[in-house]
Amino acid sequence: MVEVIKLSDRPSAFDKYPVVKDDVRNALKRGGVVAVGDPEGLTELAKEAKDSFWYRLFLCHDGCPEEVVETLAKLADHWEVHYSVSFQYPRGKVDRRGAIQKLVKEGLKARIVAVPENTFACASPSCRMCKSVCPSNAIRLKEGRVSIDPDKCTSCGLCVAACPLYSLDMPGLAPNELFAAVPPAKAGAAERVVWRTPDTLSPSDFKERTLVVLGIPLRVRIIVEYFTKVLGWEYCDDEGCVRPSKAEPRRCDHSLPEDVSPLVSIKMAYSLEDFYEVVVNPKLCDACTACSEACPTRSLVLRTPTPAMVILTHLPAACVGCHACVRACPVQKKLDALGLNIKMIRVVEGEGECVWKNLVVKRIFRPKCAVCDKFLDVDVDEYINAVERFVERVSRGEFENVFDISSFLNKSEDLLKVLLCKECYSKYKQGVLPPQTVAKLVLLTVGCVYEQEGVRRGWADPVKALWHVASQLEVGGISYCSELNAYKALFGGVEFNLRGGPRQR
Structure with a gap:
């Protein structure tokens, strides 16, 4: 609960809060305290409170941004020791x-x-x-x-x-607390911020449209740049003052995870502090997902445009230089364990560009679920054998339409368990995924695999065997892979009803 110490009779936004009845030190132990008065009285009060929780004391002189001070005082109730x-x-x-x-x-x-x-x-x-x-x-x-x-x-x-x-x-006025109290939308609340301790505070610090803060900023650079570049305020502390140089935000085609600090988004938009980027040796990278899964800001993304191609992309603007990707890389761990001074992946200083870069492009076959595109935990040879068996049946003319394929798949549990992930297979057996839709996806996936892997594996005429059924389904035009992506886009982000059509979530 916010309490108030009135050193003058002037009306303020804090008249609605209870007045401190005892010593200021005891009040600060309970929570946030706002002192309203003239500069001399506020300075003297701050020095009296220096042996207590003085960072919970907020000073409001004539012309202070009362709304910001009130927000900060409410936050102080949660600053625990x-x-x-x-x-x-x-x-x-x-x-x-x-x-x-x-x-x-x-x-x-x-x-x-x-x-x-x-x-x-x-x-x-x-x-x-x-x-x-x-x-x-x-x-x-x-x-x-x-x-x-x-x-x-x-x-x-x-x-x-x-x-x-x-x-x-730290308990106290941290960068995240400042962003919550003074977001960019409230940049017009004041023109100047002054950081002081009770010992360094003086009456001359209290000026019109000035926020006086009692605290010791630990992340000085991000705080200085936030006030001067984002809010356009003058920043002053015991080391001196920095004049405002407000910058315009830039747009990056990237969405950060919801549980990441909002300051990361502010840093990315206004180019605050230092930027970093990831450098990878493509010859050593085996295109696993360890680095992308460890990246807390999703600046590393492993994309699979086709089953036979893996691309590791990187957005430098979202990289915070945490080195999580380096420590998570299994190849780098092996190199370090062998005592080899070889860097498979490293983090260097960068310019923070808002452009996705391709770090690694690998032509590597990694089986994916025919429905949801998750990587399958199956042996590659086992998967290829299942694909070849299916194509062999198609080439013998066993299927005339999608209903024939659907009927065959319903009796071929072993084949479906190889081509689908466990979750999609379970949904298929429960009737959540329509059999005809699964049949089309299986046919297109097999065709795409044949397109990508046929020549490399020496398959004769890899696509022709599927044309007959594909023409009946009105799919598989010029490219099976393109048709597969287009067909999946029809129901991307929707769930299936039991009648076989997509239904919006």
């Missing part, structure tokens, strides 16, 4: 009463620790930036989370400053 107690059980024979007395005695000497918090998704354990800079070994990496031991943490903030995804925040 932890109490750390180091206790060793006494040696020798000690009764329970003596142990409890020592525990209470140690508890009274407990130190207050501001432990960083995981506010957004991170790339751990593939990204280890925070753990690598922690001087007290207080960080443990879990799947998508960072766990910090308050008994070891020294509140140095190095992990917060090192996090490339802005996922860690």
Whole structure:
């Protein structure tokens, strides 16, 4: 709950909040406090609060952006600290009463620790930036989370400053809190921001249309560039002032995951801080999905335009330099284990272009489900044998139309289990996927495989055997692969009803 300390009688937006009845230090322990008054009185009050939770104190002078100050004060209620107690059980024979007395005695000497918090998704354990800079070994990496031991943490903030995804925040006015309180839409709320501590604050800092903040910014560069480039404000701290240089946002054809910090999107749009890009040795890359799956911003995407082609694409503008792709690469792990100074994949400084780049183009056959395009966990030779058996039946004239193929597939569970993934096979058996649609997809997939693999594998006249049935289905025109992609686009993003037609979700 926000409380107010009134040092003057002037009306403000904070008159609706309860007035602090006791000492300012006790009020700051409870949550956010807004002090309203003249510059001299606010400066004196800040110095009185310096031995308490002073970063929860917000100062509003005549002409301050009241809406922004109010938002920040509400956020302060969630800025928590932890109490750390180091206790060793006494040696020798000690009764329970003596142990409890020592525990209470140690508890009274407990130190207050501001432990960083995981506010957004991170790339751990593939990204280890925070753990690598922690001087007290207080960080443990879990799947998508960072766990910090308050008994070891020294509140140095190095992990917060090192996090490339802005996922860690110290209790207090962190970059993510600033973005929430002053988004680009509120750029006109003020013209200047001043960062101070209680010791460095002076009455001259309070000027018209100025936001005065008590805090110590850990990510100075992103904060400076956010205020000057995104909001167009002048930025001042103990080191001096930076004049505004507002920039126009650029558009990148990319959607970040929802659980990533909004600051990553701001960084990408306004070209803030440094940019990076990924460099891959295409001769060593085996086109697995490890790097793309580890990338927290989806700047690496493995595309499969055909079953026989894999393209690893990269958007430098979305790369945050977390090195998660490098640590996740199985080929790089093998090279490092052998002690070879060979880089299969590496991260370098870049320009942050909003253009997708092809890092690796591989002609490699990876079987995919005929329905959903998921990669199949089957042996390639087993898959090819299943395709050849199906084409052999087609070439013998066993199928005249789609109903013949559908009837055959209904009796050939072994073949379907090879051509479909487990989920699609289950839906097919349950009647969720229409048999005729599955039959068409199987025929087109087989034709596409023959087009891509026929010449390389020495198949004679790889496509001709399928023309007869294809002409009956009115599919398989010039290219089976193009027809397959076009047919799947008809029901992309929809689910099937039991009558065989697509139904919008």
